Amino acid sequence: PWLATAYRTGSSQAIRDILPGTTAAVVLWAVALAQIAGAIAALLRRRALSPRAGRIAGQSLVLICFLAGFAIPQLVVAWQESALRTYPDTRADLATWAEIALEPGTVVVTGDNHKTFNRYWGGYSGRKWFDSWVADDPTRVRPGEWRQRGMSYLVLPYERVIALQGSAEGRAYLAQLLPLRVIAPQERQRGPAMELFRLWGPDVYQPVEFGGQIRLLGWDVQPAAPRPGDEVALRFYWQPILPPRDNYSVFLHLTPHDDPSQVLAQRDFSPAGEARLPLTWQYPGETLIGPAQTLALPPDLPPGRYVVVATSADPKLGVGSTVEVREGRTAVAPVRWGAMKVEVVDRGLHRHDGPYQLVEVASGETIEMPEALDTEEGIRTLLLKPGLYRLMQPGATSLTGPDFATVHVPEGGLVHFRLFMDRGSGQFRGGGVIPAELSTPDARPPDSDWTGSLVVGVDGTFSQTQHVPGMLDLTQIGGNGFIDGQARYQGDMHALSLAAELTEGQQYLGFTEGRDLPIIKSQDRAALSARYTLLFNEGLGLYVRGTGETQLFDTNAIATEDLTVALRKRDGSVEYIEVAGGDSYQISDYLSPMILQTSAGLETRFTLAPRAAPLVEVMGPAIAPTPLTTLDLSYGPLVLKGYRWTPTADGVEVTLVWSVTEALDRVYTTTVQLFDAAGEKLGQSDHPPGGDYYPTTLWKPGETLVDRHTITLQPGAQPARMLVGMYTSADGALLAPP
Incomplete structure (x- = not known):
């Protein structure tokens, strides 16, 4: 068995050769050992040992050699092999x-x-x-x-x-x-x-990273050229860059290009299926193939330009990418997005469903968050357009004080924001972004409105000079200690801060030849400061401040030569003392000098917020068809190339074709108004060209874009004149005369 255990070979059939070989080896070993033991016994008998003693000594020696040279190493190998068999196998x-x-x-x-x-x-x-x-x-x-x-x-x-x-x-x-x-x-x-x-890869290979945690490698799509009414099967390939911090879901929406709010097809799913939720992705670099997901295309979906929107709830809050649907072809564009995870906790880091509202800084609009976003108590995760967002208490009007927090959502990133909020009052108590490498920080908020810190430290110095021209041969040893403490109270209308500092040190000078100098202090400072603030509102208050500084011990100096020192006492009298060179003498008493300062004034608080991030381009320019009616009318930086007039059951669809000659610095809205021969208005359509995802500020010179308007008309209405203009929704300023 030992031979079989120690045997190593690359052939799986070797065990058939080992088994009979082991039997033969055991018989040969037994015969050989008996012969060796007999020979050793005979040799020992010649040394005047009795036959019995020689036999015992010979057998013992053979046994010791056998154990040391063969049996023990084989037993060690067998033990290691047995222990290895208990380990799990790759x-x-x-x-x-x-x-x-x-x-x-x-x-x-x-x-x-x-x-x-x-x-x-x-x-x-x-x-x-x-x-x-x-x-x-x-x-x-x-x-x-x-x-x-x-x-x-x-x-x-x-x-x-x-x-x-x-x-x-x-x-x-x-x-x-x-x-x-x-x-x-x-x-x-x-x-x-x-x-x-x-043995094969995805049909479409296009790596996209999400928040530095998950990478989308690509996807399979069947059929390759979908038609209206088809079911499109999509299979996505995922890789964890880092172990994900939450069980994220995928939101897949298909919308018309000119109406992103209309969801034509939708699918929400776990990336790799329910058996492999993202929190189980613990091996960065592994590839996970998700189950097939189907999107049912509407039967009346014509070829054209559409937008795929990724969002948490309302499509207007999401981000999208255009898809050009053509006969026999499929085009896919990546989605650029951002995400924010809001976690509400109390002082003990216990989650709860505290109230707050989310406002987009750029537009000032409040984002409605349905209950479906609550993945667990106290946590909501949203897919948003990249930019600045503000968390505010419901109904808050002031942008100062502790009732709001501003968060920047970067493109392709996930921001985990922890908001501290009282359970009873709903009062904000602070918050911050948790770094990506910290899933659950160990730090806890204080159990009261008091915070504090205490720092204690010591340091020492040692220097020695010998045989240096122009300098004395001496040894200098010094040591210092310090204590620095701070305490702060922050209430709703009151604030108090206290700070104390104590620094003490001693110094010794010793000479190689001559008299050593006495030990004197090198540092002696005690300081205390206090500041109290009474807040009238969130941004204005009255403060009182006091500081004090002194020395705790007498201050001595060392006389460099024999001298007479005049000391003035506290009662005004003068005392003369004789001091020999190298002795120390007092130059000031303890607690002297003492410096006290007070001040008062007004305190104002405000927050400097960075400018709102610009809108992110989430889709490219549309492919414009040739207009039926050519105009080439100038609207300043734009040219109205022409329009299409398409009657509908309820009215008419007007498709404008714009050409960009210069960049625009404001967001404009298009108005199309129809009049009859007498000048009476029959209908009107106003909306931003390019939709929510491609406003006029992102248009680039050289592009040609489509702007569709649907106008409802009364039965029998006869449009005779059309007015087209562009204006800003903020102040109604016209881009050019209509």
Whole structure:
């Protein structure tokens, strides 16, 4: 058994040779040991030992040599092998991960994994069935040929992957595969290191990062050229960059280009399915293939330009990207977005559903947040347009004091904002953005309105000079200690801050030749300051401030030569003392001098907020059709190239075609008004051209854009004149005469 345990070979059939070999080896060892023991006993008998003593000594010596040279090392190997068998195996991790993350299929493996996906031999009873095909070197067959044979996945030893990366041909082979997961033995784990691949990649490869946590690699789409009424199947490929901090969901909306508020098709889902929620993505770099998601296209969806909107609730709050639907073709554009997670907690960091309102700084509009956004108590996560947002108490009108917080939502980023709020009163008590690397900070807010800090420290110095021209040979030793304490109270209408500082130090000077000087103090300072503020409102108050500073001990000096010192006492009398050179003498008493200062004044508080971030371009210019009626009318920086007139059942659809010659610095609204021959207005349509996602401030010179208007008319109405103009919604200023 020891020989079999210690034997190592690359052939799985070697055990058949070891078993009979072990039997023969045991018999030979027994005969050899008996002969050796007899020879040693005979040798010892010649040394005048009795036959019995010689036999015992010989057998003992043989046993000791056998144990030391063979049995003990074999027992150690057997023990290590037995302990290793108790550790979990990487191949079990591979089978478990495939069960959770992959669809059933046939796996191409090497000899290390010939039992991994065999349920009868591998010992793993899963719900999905994976066949396996064993090959000595799977890379001799191209991935496309493996796929033609019905294979889906490939498992390679990790050292083989490293070898392939070292050559151009190997890198070309790996480029045809989709890496899924690297599995390597961890501490107290056995088994080979390996990498799992799928034999083909996504239909569309377009990496997009979300908040520095999740990467979308690409997607599959079927059919490739959808038509109105079809069901489009989408399968997304995800990778965790860092372990996600929440169980995020995907919101997929399909809307018309000129009306983003109209959702034509919608799908909300977990990225990789319910079995692999984002909080379980603990292996950065692994690839997760989501389940197929279907979007049912409306049967009357004509070819044209549409917007896919990602949002938490109202499409007007989301961000989108245009999709040009053409006959036999599909175009996809990335969505640029931002997200904010708001967590409301009390002083004990316990979550609760405290009230607040969210306001977009750029527009001043309050964002309605439906209850469907509540993923758990006290937490809401929203997909928003990148920009500045303000968290305010419901009904608040002031932008100063503790009743609001301003948060910047960056493009493609997730901001986790923690808001401290009293459970009873709903009063804001502060808040801040939690850094991405901290999922749940350990710091807790104080249990009262008092905060404080205390710093205690010591330092020391040592210097020595010897045989330096122009300097005395001396040794200098000094030590200092300090205490710095602060306390602060912040109430609704009162604030008090206290600060105390104490610094003390001693210094010693010793000479190589001559008399050492006495120890004197090097630092002696005690200071106290207090400040009280009475707030009249959130931004204005009255403060009183007092400070004091003194020395706690007598101050001495060292006489450089013999001298007479005149000391004036507190009662005004003068005392003369004789001081020898090198002695110390007092120059001031303790608590002297004492400096006291007071002040009072008005205090004002305000917050400096950065300018609102500009609107982010979320879609490109529309592709304009040729207008039926050509005009080429100048509207300053714009040219009205022409229009299309399309009668409808209830009125008429007017499609304007604009050409941009210069950039616009304001957001304009288009008005289209229809009049009859007598000058009577028949109908009107006003809306921003480009919608919410492409306002006029983002238009670029050289672009041509479409602006559609639908006007309802009364039966029998006969439009004879059309007026077209552009104005700003803020003050009604015209871009040019209509």
